[in-house]
Amino acid sequence: MYVVLSCGRFGYEFVRGLDVDIKDILIIDETADNLSGLEKEGFRVLPIKTFSSDIINSHVKTGDQVFILGDDGRKNLELIKMTRELIPDVTIIVNATNKECEDKMNLIKGVVPIRISDSVRNALKIALEARITEKKATLLRKILQKAKGGTVAIFTHNDPDPDSIASALAFQAICESEGIRSKIYYGGEISHQENKELVRLLEIELNHIKNEDELSIALQNASKIVMIETALPSENNVLPMDIVPNIVLDHHSTNMDVNASDFADIRSDLGALSTALTTYLQKLDVKVDSKLATALLYALKVDTKSFTRNVSSTDLRIAAFLSPFADEELLKRIESPPMSSYTMDVIGKAIVNREIRDGVLFSSVGYVKERDALPQAAEFLLRESGVRVVGLCGIRGFNIHISARSNDKSLHLGEAVKRAFSEYGSAGGHPTSAGVQISLDRVKIKDKSDKELIANEVANMCRKIFFTGLGIDISTKTI
Ligand SMILES: [Mn+2]
Incomplete structure (x- = not known):
């Protein structure tokens, strides 16, 4: 039996929900x-x-499930005591109307306090959010209707990451469902192996803007300009500073005013912009096919570090919505892309040449044919136990490249690398990954045709700067 002693404002709904x-x-x-x-x-x-x-004696028995759902916390406490005295081992679920009551109730064994008012507030919040998204979605549809006949130009940020690629793809799906042509543009390059694999496996059509001419053609042909995961023209995107985009969708908060002529939605409460785009897809009844769901779910996973960082309840709800549509096999292949045999060779060389001092690993592989091999090898080297920072140096064309990786939380690798190398070339990056590029002219070598000599000189120079820059003493010999 379920016995409810006192019902209160929300108790009725609670009872109906049992x-x-x-x-x-x-x-x-x-x-x-x-x-x-x-x-x-x-x-x-x-x-x-x-x-x-x-009353309690004649209606409550041992083994019954008791609910006390009144609005008065103190009265609920008295009811607990009264019930407990008569039936000592009954479990009681009780409405704790405030923190003070909740704390007191928590001290009584077998009593489960809940905050019904909080649940109601959450439900109201979700309902309100749904209403706002619905309004925004309707507005977005109206705006897009005006772009019929032309091509909507969707711009991601430079070096697009999975979240911007998936969000752009979702926006494209919205356009398509409205019968509107669209094209996705990006600047920079699609760098990580995983991102390349995402684009390749899902056959995503992205247009690379390589110069001013290509940009002006794209802009001339655009009936609407949309910015995805980037909010300010010219900042980390190819758009000129003086342009006012029609639509801006982002989830990074900015101190600057976001300027959009038709529509802006900055969702800094979300872990990924893909979450916001998925809610638009839902509200506008756009079909989410397996390709789109896989891209969005992968983006959500990456941006929230597999749901461990910056993740909101909305992100989780959307992930649950997407997962039945997503292709698990594809997702796996994107997450662990195959390594080329060339990269394997580079890793082999990097392992042989590595030197570890105080958890900092430096290695050098000389001339490389594929630049991507360096970051992949650097990432691999970071897996060695006891290693917290990796610097891997290679030469490509007329430039020295260093890929650096770290798992040391007390260190901002990008800043450290910048301090160490900025007087030689461009250097910097993120807390856990960074890069350096130095022109070969900076290395003083007599015989410029002797590649082995060049590689040795470069390795010696970079080794010294890298270790010293990270505060490692290189005067002593290591075994
Ligand atoms: Mn993002």
């Missing part, structure tokens, strides 16, 4: 008026004047 046969629920309350509705719905009710030991 996933049990309603004939097994008995509701006893001092407010008789409220009970008639429940009685009509088939619940067993018992209106009383006031709670007493007699």
Whole structure:
């Protein structure tokens, strides 16, 4: 049996939500008026004047599940005590109306306090959010209708990451469902192996803007300009500074004013922009196919570090929505892309040449044919136990490249590398990954045709700067 002692404002909804046969629920309350509705719905009710030991004794038995759902926390506490004295080992779920009551109730064994008011507030919040998204989605549809006949130009940020690629893809799907042509543009390059694999496996069509001419053609042909995961023209995107985009969608907060002529939605409450785009897809009834779902889910995973960082309840809800549509096999292949045999060779060389001092690993591989091999090898080297920072140096064309990786939380690798190398070339990056590029002219070598000599000189120079820059003493020999 389920016995409800006192119902309160939200208790009625709570009772209706219980996933049990309603004939097994008995509701006893001092407010008789409220009970008639429940009685009509088939619940067993018992209106009383006031709670007493007699009433509890004759209606509650050991083994019953007791709910105390009144609005008055102190009264609920008294009811707990009264019930407990008569039936010591009954479990009681109780409405803790405030923190003070909750703390007191938590001290009593077998009592589970809940904050019904918080649940209601959350439900209201979700309902309100849904309403706002619906309004925004309708507005977006209206705006896009005006772009019919032309091509919507969707711009991601430079070196697009999975979140911007998936979000752009979702925006394209919205355009498509409205019967509008669109093209996705990006500047910089698609760098990580995983990102390349995402684009390749899902056959995503992205247009690379390589120069001013290509940009002006793209802009001339655009009926609407959309910015995805980037909010300010010219900042980390190919758009000119003086342009006002029609639509801006981002999830990074910015101190600057976001300027959009038609529509802007900056969702800094979300872990990934893909979450926001998925809610638009839902509201606009756009079909989410397996390709799109896979891209969006992968983006969500990357941006939230597999749901461990910056993740909101909305992100989780959207992930749950996407996962049945996503292609698990494809997702796996994107996450661990195959390594080329060339990269394997570079890794082999990097392992042989490595030197480790105080958890800092430096290695050098001389001339490389594929630049991507360096970051992949650097990442691999970081897996060695005890290693916290990796610097891997290679030469490509007329430039020296260093890929650096770190798992040391007390270090900002990008800053460290910048301090060490900025006087030689360009250097910098993120807390856990960084890069350096130095022109070969900076290395003083007599015989410029002797590649082996050049590689040795470069390795010696970079080794010294790297170790010293990270505060490692290189005067002593290592074994
Ligand atoms: Mn993102």
